[in-house]
Amino acid sequence: MYMHGSSLINDKGHLEIGGVDTIELANKYGTPLFVYDVALIKERAEQFQEAFREEGVNYQVAYASKAFSCIAMFQLADELGLSLDVVSGGELYTAIQAGVPMERIHFHGNNKSLAELEMAVESGIGCVVVDNFYELKQLGHICARHDVKMDILLRITPGVEAHTHDYISTGQEDSKFGFDLESGQVDQAIQLSLLDPHINLLGIHSHIGSQIFETSGFVMAVEKIFEFIEKWREELGFTPSVLNLGGGFGIRYIEGDTPLPVGEYVRKMVHVIKEKAAAHQMEIPEIWIEPGRSLVGDAGTTLYSIGSRKEIPNVRHYLSVDGGMSDNLRPALYQAEYEGILANRADEETTETFSIAGKCCESGDMLIWDLPLPKASHEDVLAVFCTGAYGYSMANNYNRIPRPPVVFVEKGEAQLVIQRESYEDLVRLDLPLKQVMKQM
Numbered sequence: 001m002y003m004h005g006s007s008l009i010n011d012k013g014h015l016e017i018g019g020v021d022t023i024e025l026a027n028k029y030g031t032p033l034f035v036y037d038v039a040l041i042k043e044r045a046e047q048f049q050e051a052f053r054e055e056g057v058n059y060q061v062a063y064a065s066k067a068f069s070c071i072a073m074f075q076l077a078d079e080l081g082l083s084l085d086v087v088s089g090g091e092l093y094t095a096i097q098a099g100v101p102m103e104r105i106h107f108h109g110n111n112k113s114l115a116e117l118e119m120a121v122e123s124g125i126g127c128v129v130v131d132n133f134y135e136l137k138q139l140g141h142i143c144a145r146h147d148v149k150m151d152i153l154l155r156i157t158p159g160v161e162a163h164t165h166d167y168i169s170t171g172q173e174d175s176k177f178g179f180d181l182e183s184g185q186v187d188q189a190i191q192l193s194l195l196d197p198h199i200n201l202l203g204i205h206s207h208i209g210s211q212i213f214e215t216s217g218f219v220m221a222v223e224k225i226f227e228f229i230e231k232w233r234e235e236l237g238f239t240p241s242v243l244n245l246g247g248g249f250g251i252r253y254i255e256g257d258t259p260l261p262v263g264e265y266v267r268k269m270v271h272v273i274k275e276k277a278a279a280h281q282m283e284i285p286e287i288w289i290e291p292g293r294s295l296v297g298d299a300g301t302t303l304y305s306i307g308s309r310k311e312i313p314n315v316r317h318y319l320s321v322d323g324g325m326s327d328n329l330r331p332a333l334y335q336a337e338y339e340g341i342l343a344n345r346a347d348e349e350t351t352e353t354f355s356i357a358g359k360c361c362e363s364g365d366m367l368i369w370d371l372p373l374p375k376a377s378h379e380d381v382l383a384v385f386c387t388g389a390y391g392y393s394m395a396n397n398y399n400r401i402p403r404p405p406v407v408f409v410e411k412g413e414a415q416l417v418i419q420r421e422s423y424e425d426l427v428r429l430d431l432p433l434k435q436v437m438k439q440m
């Protein structure tokens with residue numbers, strides 16, 4: 001079994017992460033439970049930054065916080081020298097509560113509300129990644145009212161198809177995100193930005209998709225952008241001082257996934273940008289990236305208790321766990337695949353094949369099809385690996401199932417960073433039916 005980061009099997013035969021026995025965690029905090037290997041997050045952040053340092057370019061690595069956002073995670077990102085990419089007022093609010101320096105926050109989104117733009121301007125965030133003409137205009141008005149000048153990037157769709165699931169592919173021409181490059185929308189957006197005294201156009205942003213295993217898509221995006229740079233310089237007097245190539249660096253969920261070491265994505269991007277900049281006799285722009293999944297994805301493991309079983313002779317053997325699509329939507333949404341083991345019998349041979357069902361009232365709530373395990377029963381704890389990105393952050397209350405807690409583990413210590421949602425939490429926003437309606 002492939003073990004991520006600091007995961008290992010201890011002498012009790014239990015899965016241990018960050019020097020902490022996961023069965024002790026399950027007993028203390030209950031299941032389902034998200035466990036994050038902090039050392040692995042630190043290692044990844046360092047690998048991204050080291051690659052940039054070695055290349056000797058100016059850079060920012062912004063954590064795409066949609067992958068997993070909470071106050072402690074934002075504080076960790078800040079400690080690691082990461083900037084923060086937020087995509088909503090809620091993520092920005094979390095960053096404010098976390099005490100993250102506002103100038104390191106980048107605000108994304110294809111439909112930021114006026115209230116969100118206002119909040120971004122009032123908080124003094126570092127940069128707005130402007131997605132469309134409506135937003136550009138509104139942002140200009142808001143900045144004028146506050147008498148400030150906001151740094152922006154223009155998000156473009158470079159017309160590059162990333163080799164990934166359609167739902168997480170964003171760089172193709174027919175996308176809801178960004179200004180279209182080929183049709184001249186980007187040229188027009190640059191022109192408008194340059195004319196607005198309250199807008200400071202830093203550069204260009206492109207994000208081609210997610211869970212990408214190759215560098216070719218990033219290279220093509222850079223090439224596309226540079227095809228236009230000469231024109232922008234000559235016709236508009238604009239040269240980008242920042243190029244943001246987004247996130248999307250893949251991770252290993254299952255055997256057969258073949259991501260590159262994170263530094264390799266960075267080096268390839270930097271090389272092609274250096275080469276193109278030299279060819280166009282321009283200074284190497286500052287290079288920004290926005291990894292989400294590759295910083296936190298394989299650092300996260302979910303612990304579930306196994307409950308009921310159903311064996312259909314000669315067909316399938318189901319094991320149901322105490323969570324499912326309420327804490328991990330990815331299998332139902334993207335047919336995403338995961339691996340797992342029995343955390344309490346991690347050293348035992350796998351002799352059977354089970355399909356792992358969630359507890360939601362939905363046939364599609366299957367976490368893993370055909371998982372080899374030892375003979376398992378309701379005494380056992382199932383650990384599902386690589387749930388750190390888009391697991392908790394896409395968790396929901398379908399069937400009014402409370403969201404699980406989250407612990408960070410490192411060097412033998414565990415820290416609770418998100419509490420388990422309670423039944424009281426679930427009804428907190430509900431209001432009782434008025435008397436008059438009851439009588440109708």
Ligand code: LLP
Pocket residue numbers: 064067085108168170207209210211246247248249290291292293294330334389390
């Ligand atoms: N930057 C932008 C503009 C993005 O839209 C995204 C992800 C990222 C960065 C970070 O991408 P990452 O490094 O995490 O791949 N819920 C889906 C993924 C949606 C990605 C949305 N945008 C999933 O569970 O696979």
